[in-house]
Amino acid sequence: MNERLKKLRNLIDERACAGAFLTGEENIRYFIGFKGEGYLVATPGRCVYITDSRYTIDAQKALRGTETELIIYETDPLGTAAEQMKDAGGDEWLCEGATAYSLIGKMQDKLPGARFTALDRELDEIRAVKEPEEVACIVRAQRIAERALTEVMNDMKKGVTERFVRARLEYYMQQFGSDHTAFETIIAAGANGASPHARTTDRELRDGDFVVMDFGASVEGYCSDMTRTLAIGGVDTDREKMYNTVLEAQLLGIAAVRPGAIGRDVDAAARERIARDGVGEAFSHSLGHGVGLFIHELPVLSKRAEAPLRPGNVVTVEPGVYFEGRDGIRIEDMCLVTEDGHTNLTAAPKNLIIL
Numbered sequence: 393m394n395e396r397l398k399k400l401r402n403l404i405d406e407r408a409c410a411g412a413f414l415t416g417e418e419n420i421r422y423f424i425g426f427k428g429e430g431y432l433v434a435t436p437g438r439c440v441y442i443t444d445s446r447y448t449i450d451a452q453k454a455l456r457g458t459e460t461e462l463i464i465y466e467t468d469p470l471g472t473a474a475e476q477m478k479d480a481g482g483d484e485w486l487c488e489g490a491t492a493y494s495l496i497g498k499m500q501d502k503l504p505g506a507r508f509t510a511l512d513r514e515l516d517e518i519r520a521v522k523e524p525e526e527v528a529c530i531v532r533a534q535r536i537a538e539r540a541l542t543e544v545m546n547d548m549k550k551g552v553t554e555r556f557v558r559a560r561l562e563y564y565m566q567q568f569g570s571d572h573t574a575f576e577t578i579i580a581a582g583a584n585g586a587s588p589h590a591r592t593t594d595r596e597l598r599d600g601d602f603v604v605m606d607f608g609a610s611v612e613g614y615c616s617d618m619t620r621t622l623a624i625g626g627v628d629t630d631r632e633k634m635y636n637t638v639l640e641a642q643l644l645g646i647a648a649v650r651p652g653a654i655g656r657d658v659d660a661a662a663r664e665r666i667a668r669d670g671v672g673e674a675f676s677h678s679l680g681h682g683v684g685l686f687i688h689e690l691p692v693l694s695k696r697a698e699a700p701l702r703p704g705n706v707v708t709v710e711p712g713v714y715f716e717g718r719d720g721i722r723i724e725d726m727c728l729v730t731e732d733g734h735t736n737l738t739a740a741p742k743n744l745i746i747l
């Protein structure tokens with residue numbers, strides 16, 4: 393049986409539900425391996441994907457040989473789903489919080505007595521532990537992003553704009569096999585880098601700039617995520633020292649990634665290093681997050697994260713410092729939590745690169 397579907401059935405079982413009614417494309421993709429617009433009805437005995445004729449060929453191909461039955465509805469997707477749900481032997485259904493309220497209402501009209509409970513946290517926790525084939529997709533995406541970084545460095549010189557760098561970087565990622573960007577690429581030069589989530593602008597790269605580059609590729613729906621901060625022309629000793637503070641903090645954070653480690657302690661390992669240089673307040677966000685089909689998943693590495701890491705988690709470790717009107721520096725890798733520690737999934741160099 394499909395390991396992931398088994399996890400969903402375990403949840404159905406634990407919650408004594410009749411089954412699951414899912415509408416989220418990423419959750420459905422996770423459980424059945426096909427992404428489209430449709431509904432998933434999973435019960436202890438059956439798994440049915442309901443979609444429309446736009447997807448017939450691709451869904452048939454993806455689901456062939458799996459236990460997921462495909463139903464192409466004619467006119468009434470909800471009615472078709474309700475038909476599959478009515479003999480499931482219970483009224484309790486698990487769903488997602490993002491399921492439209494109106495949709496649940498219509499479903500209750502079709503299935504009198506049915507009750508729906510959103511179990512997002514539980515679904516997120518299932519997805520937080522990656523199977524080896526999921527990690528393989530994340531690594532493939534990461535390698536594409538790294539190749540693109542190597543390539544784009546040739547295009548980065550003073551006078552070109554952030555927007556130009558972003559366009560080239562994204563072009564290379566697609567050329568090397570990325571389906572689309574994993575999220576909105578950040579290219580932030582000089583003072584623009586002082587916003588952790590800067591928007592790319594027409595600002596030109598100048599001598600003495602740090603350029604924060606936060607980007608990811610996508611392979612079979614899986615995201616990669618990395619940040620590198622490069623320098624243009626050269627930086628003064630003070631900025632180089634600041635770069636190395638962030639790098640040391642990042643290495644300390646990574647060293648703390650292991651099964652059983654509490655998210656808050658991993659965050660603290662990096663945060664303390666930055667605080668030691670008197671710039672603790674400049675590290676204004678949390679240390680990291682899980683990555684998978686979504687760019688932000690569980691587990692969280694932050695001051696408030698109380699959950700222990702588990703083997704199979706993939707987390708970013710991304711300390712940064714931000715100085716309004718001046719610059720920002722962030723360095724981010726992705727790490728896989730293993731049985732006895734971690735594996736860094738990121739291979740790009742982290743020494744300060746001056747272009």
Ligand SMILES: [Mn+2]
Pocket residue numbers: 617618708710724
């Ligand atoms: Mn990130």
